[in-house]
């Protein structure tokens with residue numbers, strides 16, 4: 062079999078070394094090797110079944126491909142950059158193993174539909190892997206929420222003390238985000254899950270293919286319905302990257318809180334030593350580098366989304382070589398997501414929450430002022446007026462350098478005769494227990510959230 066060098070029969074000259082390097086993708090698309098082989102096996106089997114090639118040839122091809130897979134797994138396979146990409150690397154090795162029959166594999170196929178298939182297969186696995194990572198992290202959040210169902214903390218708005226909440230409630234907020242991320246992934250999977258092989262270079266193929274067979278064999282739900290679309294759009298990559306960017310944004314917010322909360326100023330958490338680093342100059346340091354890197358890598362994930370959107374925006378139909386640029390950024394994003402989910406789960410699981418400190422801070426900063434206003438509202442006062450009186454009360458207490466809990470009923474009643482003695486019973490506990498709306502921080506509401514979160518896990522792991 063003639064040496065397979067990206068079909069250059071038409072060219073009168075070889076590529077220069079620089080051009081070869083410029084156009085080659087093997088350094089990164091070798092990650093598609095297993096998908097490429099699996100896809101080729103299904104294609105060859107189908108060609109044999111449809112009598113497009115001889116069954117004996119099909120069998121030889123399949124056996125050769127399986128051998129190549131073994132060579133890959135044992136690290137023996139030699140990737141060659143002069144063979145441009147993963148498709149040609151594999152086909153060329155197949156030629157070495159089985160001889161001339163290898164040339165029949167590319168019957169009724171183009172690298173254009175072949176690469177679209179490989180990337181879709183990769184994306185399907187990526188969705189499964191990231192989804193599993195989300196479920197694991199979600200589990201850690203639920204575990205910490207259950208362990209902290211009686212831990213009080215100040216809830217924040219504007220990074221200022223706002224109203225007391227259960228730590229469990231705060232943690233479960235992230236469960237909601239992660240559940241939506243999981244759902245978004247499953248929804249984008251529906252559009253990834255389309256089998257493009259059989260589109261050829263762009264126009265379809267003049268053979269009696271059994272596309273359904275190939276789709277079934279490779280675990281796809283549907284076959285693509287327009288060959289030009291199938292070889293040239295990568296909107297499924299945009300979508301996956303967008304979903305990853307949203308997920309990464311959530312992971313970055315968690316990271317930011319861990320960074321803040323582990324500072325001396327907050328003192329809410331102590332990160333496990335295995336997740337902090339020291340400083341080369343300051344011996345006392347326990348830096349939250351893992352959380353910082355997660356926050357930092359978010360920039361790359363966002364950048365990768367912009368990259369694919371920009372690559373696609375000016376492309377005329379159908380395949381253009383620009384599309385080769387879809388892979389590296391995609392791989393990087395998926396790698397960042399899977400590794401971040403993993404370390405985040407470990408970090409959070411090993412984090413110690415400083416309950417005493419959180420409780421102490423829950424009582425500070427007139428955090429119960431809203432409850433005082435709600436007290437007046439319960440006595441029949443319009444909320445706006447109640448809000449104003451509570452505000453004046455805070456100003457009064459601030460002047461006296463007192464917390465609200467240190468004021469007497471007489472002092473309350475100086476500001477409004479509507480205050481009654483039960484205002485003195487307002488506490489962090491009463492504040493939290495009173496927030497009984499669905500989704501509120503009252504303990505029984507938080508318990509329902511935990512129950513729902515566990516149901517999510519059952520559904521997610523059943524998939």
Ligand code: ARG
Pocket residue numbers: 086090146172173176380382384385386
């Ligand atoms: N390496 C190419 C890519 O990633 C494979 C398809 C090449 N097709 C072509 N007509 N040159 O897109």
